[in-house]
Amino acid sequence: MEQQSLGQRLxxxxxxxxxxxxxxxxxxxxxxxxxxxxxxxxxxxxxxxLIAFVxxxxxAQLSPAIxxxxxxxxxxxxxxxxxxxxxxxxxxxxxxxxxxxxVFRFQPSEIMKLTVPMMIASYLADKxxxxxxxxxLMTCVLILIPVLLIAKQPDxxxxxxxxxxxxxxxxxxxxxxxxxxxxxxxxxxxxxxLWYVMHDYQKRRVLTLLNPEEDPLGAGYHIIQSKIAIGSxxxxxxxxxxxxxxxxxxxxxxxxxxxxxxxxxEFGMLGVLLLLCVYLFIISRGLxxxxxxxxxxxxxxxxxxxxxxxxxxxVNIGMVTGQLPVVGVPLPLISHGGTSMxxxxxxxxxxxxxxxxxxxxxx
Amino acid sequence: MAQETILKNSEHESSLIAKRVYISGLIIxxxxxxxxxxxxxxxxxxxDHFTTLSKSNRVKIxxxxxxxxxxxxxxxxxxxxxxxxxxxxxxxxQIDDVDELINQLKKIISIEDNDIKRFKKSLxxxxxxxxxxxxxxxxxxEAALFAVNRHRFSGVDVVAGLNRYYPLGEELVHSIGYVxxxxxxxxxxxxxxxxxxxxxxxxxGIEKSxxxxxxxxxxxxxxxxxxxxxxxxxxxRTAPKxxxxxxxxxxxxxxxxAIEALKNKRGAIVAIDPRNGxxxxxxxxxGYDPNKFVNGIDTKSYxxxxxxxxxxxxNRATQGKYPPGSTIKPFMGxxxxxxxxxxxxxxxxxxxWFSLKGHEHRYRDWKKQGHGHTDLHKAIIQSCDVFFYILxxxxxxxxxxxxxxxxxxxxxxxxxxxxxSKALLPSREWKRKALGQAWFPGETLIIGIGQGYxxxxxxxxxxxxxxxxxxxxxxxxxxxxxxSSSITNEKKELPIKTEDKIIMNNxxxxxxxxxxxxxxxxxxSGTAWRSGLNxxxxxxGKTGTAQVIGIxxxxxxxxxxxxxxxxxxxxxxxxxxxxxxxxxxxxxxxNGGGGSKTxxxxxxxxxxxxxxxxxxxxx
Numbered sequence: 001m002e003q004q005s006l007g008q009r010l011x012x013x014x015x016x017x018x019x020x021x022x023x024x025x026x027x028x029x030x031x032x033x034x035x036x037x038x039x040x041x042x043x044x045x046x047x048x049x050l051i052a053f054v055x056x057x058x059x060a061q062l063s064p065a066i067x068x069x070x071x072x073x074x075x076x077x078x079x080x081x082x083x084x085x086x087x088x089x090x091x092x093x094x095x096x097x098x099x100x101x102x103v104f105r106f107q108p109s110e111i112m113k114l115t116v117p118m119m120i121a122s123y124l125a126d127k128x129x130x131x132x133x134x135x136x137l138m139t140c141v142l143i144l145i146p147v148l149l150i151a152k153q154p155d156x157x158x159x160x161x162x163x164x165x166x167x168x169x170x171x172x173x174x175x176x177x178x179x180x181x182x183x184x185x186x187x188x189x190x191x192x193x194l195w196y197v198m199h200d201y202q203k204r205r206v207l208t209l210l211n212p213e214e215d216p217l218g219a220g221y222h223i224i225q226s227k228i229a230i231g232s233x234x235x236x237x238x239x240x241x242x243x244x245x246x247x248x249x250x251x252x253x254x255x256x257x258x259x260x261x262x263x264x265x266e267f268g269m270l271g272v273l274l275l276l277c278v279y280l281f282i283i284s285r286g287l288x289x290x291x292x293x294x295x296x297x298x299x300x301x302x303x304x305x306x307x308x309x310x311x312x313x314x315v316n317i318g319m320v321t322g323q324l325p326v327v328g329v330p331l332p333l334i335s336h337g338g339t340s341m342x343x344x345x346x347x348x349x350x351x352x353x354x355x356x357x358x359x360x361x362x363x
Numbered sequence: 364m365a366q367e368t369i370l371k372n373s374e375h376e377s378s379l380i381a382k383r384v385y386i387s388g389l390i391i392x393x394x395x396x397x398x399x400x401x402x403x404x405x406x407x408x409x410x411d412h413f414t415t416l417s418k419s420n421r422v423k424i425x426x427x428x429x430x431x432x433x434x435x436x437x438x439x440x441x442x443x444x445x446x447x448x449x450x451x452x453x454x455x456x457q458i459d460d461v462d463e464l465i466n467q468l469k470k471i472i473s474i475e476d477n478d479i480k481r482f483k484k485s486l487x488x489x490x491x492x493x494x495x496x497x498x499x500x501x502x503x504x505e506a507a508l509f510a511v512n513r514h515r516f517s518g519v520d521v522v523a524g525l526n527r528y529y530p531l532g533e534e535l536v537h538s539i540g541y542v543x544x545x546x547x548x549x550x551x552x553x554x555x556x557x558x559x560x561x562x563x564x565x566x567x568g569i570e571k572s573x574x575x576x577x578x579x580x581x582x583x584x585x586x587x588x589x590x591x592x593x594x595x596x597x598x599x600r601t602a603p604k605x606x607x608x609x610x611x612x613x614x615x616x617x618x619x620x621a622i623e624a625l626k627n628k629r630g631a632i633v634a635i636d637p638r639n640g641x642x643x644x645x646x647x648x649x650g651y652d653p654n655k656f657v658n659g660i661d662t663k664s665y666x667x668x669x670x671x672x673x674x675x676x677x678n679r680a681t682q683g684k685y686p687p688g689s690t691i692k693p694f695m696g697x698x699x700x701x702x703x704x705x706x707x708x709x710x711x712x713x714x715x716w717f718s719l720k721g722h723e724h725r726y727r728d729w730k731k732q733g734h735g736h737t738d739l740h741k742a743i744i745q746s747c748d749v750f751f752y753i754l755x756x757x758x759x760x761x762x763x764x765x766x767x768x769x770x771x772x773x774x775x776x777x778x779x780x781x782x783x784s785k786a787l788l789p790s791r792e793w794k795r796k797a798l799g800q801a802w803f804p805g806e807t808l809i810i811g812i813g814q815g816y817x818x819x820x821x822x823x824x825x826x827x828x829x830x831x832x833x834x835x836x837x838x839x840x841x842x843x844x845x846x847s848s849s850i851t852n853e854k855k856e857l858p859i860k861t862e863d864k865i866i867m868n869n870x871x872x873x874x875x876x877x878x879x880x881x882x883x884x885x886x887x888s889g890t891a892w893r894s895g896l897n898x899x900x901x902x903x904g905k906t907g908t909a910q911v912i913g914i915x916x917x918x919x920x921x922x923x924x925x926x927x928x929x930x931x932x933x934x935x936x937x938x939x940x941x942x943x944x945x946x947x948x949x950x951x952x953x954n955g956g957g958g959s960k961t962x963x964x965x966x967x968x969x970x971x972x973x974x975x976x977x978x979x980x981x982x
């Protein structure tokens with residue numbers, strides 16, 4: 001038997017842990033500034049982070065084999081919760097509905113961010129890859145059920161992330177390029193239908209993106225103010241706690257979804273480059289773990305979770321810099337807020353589990 | 364062989380997956396480059412553009428609070444207005460040395476230590492770019508003085524605002540209430556965006572219950588501000604929608620007659636128009652000055668109000684709970700007639716006391732020697748207690764409770780201000796629940812003369828009197844009868860609210876009781892005959908004297924021996940004119956002694972005032 005390293009025994013991947021830790025520290029620093037120097041806010045966020053860390057380490061103790069066995073049941077459980085949300089959402093209206101759903105609305109859809117890739121990965125893992133057409137079809141159905149349920153809530157941001165998580169498994173599993181292209185064409189053809197189904201405020205967000213100046217008082221105001229904050233930061237930034245634009249102006253959700261604007265204003269282009277380096281390190285570590293995983297399930301799952309993590313970063317920054325529509329996607333591990341952070345950390349826990357439960361046969 | 368295929372496949376799979384992972388990595392790198400180029404474009408290439416936007420002239424959206432609606436009396440007198448005031452406000456972000464600034468400002472404008480204390484306190488709470496008031500209520504001279512020196516103080520400005528003011532002060536505080544600064548509790552409940560520019564909110568009375576109408580809707584303006592935070596020009600403006608004006612049912616001249624009558628006394632007077640529930644008079648004495656509360660009352664004055672023996676903060680008209688005393692007798696009489704317990708001419712013998720069979724206890728009449736042979740008419744006009752002991756005993760508590768409930772006793776009147784007390788109309792169930800005891804027959808007897816557990820509020824008593832006056836039509840009392848738009852002046856009448864009509868088995872009963880109540884005032888032996896002398900119109904009433912403390916069996920009530928706070932409450936209910944009532948009133952003078960001596964003359968004064976106006980109007 002080979003001597004196991006400390007990380008192997010504790011089931012912790014130290015490079016990943018270190019990078020996540022750095023990211024969280026940056027997050028707390030920016031949050032202090034964005035939240036109007038409210039130390040209580042930072043304190044509460046730190047407590048949530050701590051809880052999420054514990055969750056991550058606990059998940060990492062479970063071996064991928066266990067996760068694979070649980071996948072289908074967790075998936076079914078999540079779907080039931082989502083259906084319950086729809087059911088209760090129709091019964092109660094007004095403020096109470098919101099309260100009732102507060103417990104339910106975020107949790108099932110958040111869980112789906114993990115259970116959908118787990119389900120797809122376990123479905124494809126025991127088949128020979130690349131997947132056949134019928135399997136791809138089945139996979140699409142498995143992905144679209146939760147995605148549509150979540151989009152109906154409506155929570156477009158989460159629906160998008162769940163879809164990404166699912167389809168990224170399919171992509172990694174080696175779906176043929178021809179099939180990928182035709183799916184893309186099909187999606188494009190469906191876009192008008194999507195437009196028809198979208199809520200007014202969602203349509204407005206897309207329209208606003210195309211022409212922010214049109215509605216400077218309403219929806220376009222976010223993007224205009226956010227761009228001014230980022231742009232006025234310059235290359236070196238105005239310095240920590242010295243961002244005037246994001247503090248002075250009515251920059252909404254500046255400690256949650258738009259926190260990147262605050263970061264840019266205070267730390268400038270240089271800060272962004274450093275931040276992206278940390279993100280890229282985490283992502284490359286995740287992909288490295290995926291490639292070196294021992295079985296197909298681990299490979300598919302680890303790479304999907306990593307890719308989803310990147311999509312968070314990309315969609316959030318794209319939205320704050322005015323390149324993508326405003327959908328509620330937080331900047332991972334920086335934005336204030338509990339639920340998505342916990343899911344992200346659990347995701348890292350799974351990645352660590354894939355990496356640290358490998359068995360080496362000694363010949 | 365099969366084994367080999369699987370192994371081969373597995374190898375093939377892992378290389379396939381690895382290939383896809385590399386492709387993903389490549390795509391990620393491309394997208395990250397896209398992000399970098401976008402951020403580069405914004406922060407480096409467009410830096411000047413955005414810096415200009417950010418630093419020199421920035422666009423700011425500021426809320427414009429709506430102007431609060433005014434409140435008028437029925438006769439058109441302004442009761443709540445918005446007075447322009449100036450305050451000196453500071454933007455902390457633009458001040459390097461706050462103490463130095465205050466020293467400089469002190470040279471031109473008086474700033475007291477109190478102001479500085481309050482300023483420094485709110486400085487900590489607010490964001491660095493938000494205005495903080497240093498001095499409130501600048502007079503015009505001070506505002507002008509600052510305007511001349513304004514160039515020396517960047518980050519400081521005189522801001523004009525409106526301040527709620529109640530010209531009649533304490534005369535109407537119990538109905539109108541007041542506004543005060545929005546506190547943290549309010550913040551939780553209100554619509555934050557609609558109140559984004561608002562500093563005050565209704566805390567009591569009409570100001571509170573009609574808050575949503577009075578407040579209006581917030582407006583916004585998009586302004587360009589310079590580096591000092593001063594507004595350079597307004598780019599765009601969405602006007603606020605001012606609050607609605609309210610028109611009260613209160614008749615100020617009548618209100619003042621009532622206030623005058625209760626001067627230096629504790630008590631309450633409510634007058635209602637039985638036709639529509641309009642509250643013509645609403646007095647709880649003593650009052651207090653609502654203007655002190657608008658910008659925060661100082662602790663010393665507040666403590667003085669709280670600890671005052673006269674309890675001015677209590678709204679006696681809706682929260683004061685008093686035994687109804689003999690004013691309950693006309694209602695008891697109606698119940699007896701309607702339930703067939705008594706005919707109008709049935710007589711009882713009153714020897715000056717009454718005892719239940721097999722009991723020693725003597726329930727006494729106020730008239731020691733007794734009223735002799737007494738029928739219902741005589742029992743009401745002379746307020747014979749023994750007659751009503753017997754009557755109540757015959758009715759029983761269940762029928763009393765059911766019948767009096769219909770008149771609204773023991774229930775909230777539904778007046779359009781909050782904080783009303785239900786008072787208490789006792790029943791068997793109530794006693795079992797509240798005290799865990801069975802009901803005793805003796806307790807029914809004293810309910811018959813409005814003592815014992817029975818408690819009413821003045822507003823309840825006035826509402827019940829109005830219902831009796833209008834022969835069973837129950838209207839919900841209201842303080843506001845119409846609203847008007849402050850833009851178009853268009854008036855909108857509020858609906859009259861009614862409750863279930865009280866039905867008598869024979870309509871004649873109403874007339875019988877009303878006739879007796881008329882004779883209380885106009886009859887030769889009526890308890891309030893003095894108050895009815897030489898009236899140009901006829902009115903009906905009933906006196907009441909409510910005991911505050913029990914008198915022992917062998918003792919007599921002696922006014923001079925008892926300290927003021929234990930002396931009887933004086934009550935009077937009345938309405939006028941008898942035939943087609945337009946006003947019903949309930950008067951309670953705490954520790955005022957006898958109802959006929961203290962309370963009834965007040966009703967006469969009020970009716971004189973009210974009926975004079977009607978007679979003048981009719982020509």
